[in-house]
Amino acid sequence: TQLLEQSPQFLSIQEGENLTVYCNSSSVFSSLQWYRQEPGEGPVLLVTVVTGGEVKKLKRLTFQFGDARKDSSLHITAAQPGDTGLYLCAGDRGNDYKLSFGAGTTVTVRA
Amino acid sequence: NAGVTQTPKFRVLKTGQSMTLLCAQDMNHEYMYWYRQDPGMGLRLIHYSVGEGTTAKGEVPDGYNVSRLKKQNFLLGLESAAPSQTSVYFCASSWTSGDEQYFGPGTRLTVT
Numbered sequence: 676t677q678l679l680e681q682s683p684q685f686l687s688i689q690e691g692e693n694l695t696v697y698c699n700s701s702s703v704f705s706s707l708q709w710y711r712q713e714p715g716e717g718p719v720l721l722v723t724v725v726t727g728g729e730v731k732k733l734k735r736l737t738f739q740f741g742d743a744r745k746d747s748s749l750h751i752t753a754a755q756p757g758d759t760g761l762y763l764c765a766g767d768r769g770n771d772y773k774l775s776f777g778a779g780t781t782v783t784v785r786a
Numbered sequence: 787n788a789g790v791t792q793t794p795k796f797r798v799l800k801t802g803q804s805m806t807l808l809c810a811q812d813m814n815h816e817y818m819y820w821y822r823q824d825p826g827m828g829l830r831l832i833h834y835s836v837g838e839g840t841t842a843k844g845e846v847p848d849g850y851n852v853s854r855l856k857k858q859n860f861l862l863g864l865e866s867a868a869p870s871q872t873s874v875y876f877c878a879s880s881w882t883s884g885d886e887q888y889f890g891p892g893t894r895l896t897v898t
Contacts, residue, residue: 677828706884717876717889763828767884772836773844774887778828
């Protein structure tokens with residue numbers, strides 16, 4: 676079992692629709708990161724959230740860190756085909772030297 | 787500034803063969819990581835290093851060995867490849883454990 680559970684595993688929507696991806700855990704994290712990975716490439720960082728209840732916006736992407744720092748969500752408004760990719764959340768528990776990654780959500784935005 | 791590079795990009799091995807994957811970073815990062823990525827399982831940490839000359843086991847270390855003789859290089863070795871090691875392997879580096887990780891482009895390995 677993975678420390679971070681992402682849902683849904685797959686999401687296919689029409690251009691212009693909104694979507695939300697969830698990242699949940701029973702563990703507390705000192706920070707949580709979201710990455711996007713395109714086919715044939717390595718993941719690239721989108722954002723890091725560090726404070727419980729924090730909301731960060733990156734153009735049409737909104738990231739939220741839960742108050743208890745155990746969960747996070749990524750909301751995309753008016754999705755575009757360029758948003759297609761694998762979205763990964765990764766948490767730092769602050770007590771070891773590594774991140775724990777979720778299994779990822781594959782998002783497909785149809786034109 | 788190349789970031790993180792990996793060689794080779796693709797490789798096909800027969801069961802029992804050995805090989806070494808090379809990762810190089812030019813950002814002077816202390817931390818380096820090797821992951822494998824399989825469908826539906828996300829990124830699983832194989833081994834990592836918190837500095838030159840140090841290595842540690844991750845979640846799935848069996849069948850792999852690593853070395854970090856120079857700060858900029860992190861090598862992943864498979865001594866006797868098995869079909870279960872067919873995967874895409876990613877190397878990453880970062881300043882510290884909680885910082886952004888910079889990933890290489892990946893190595894697609896097939897073991898027949």
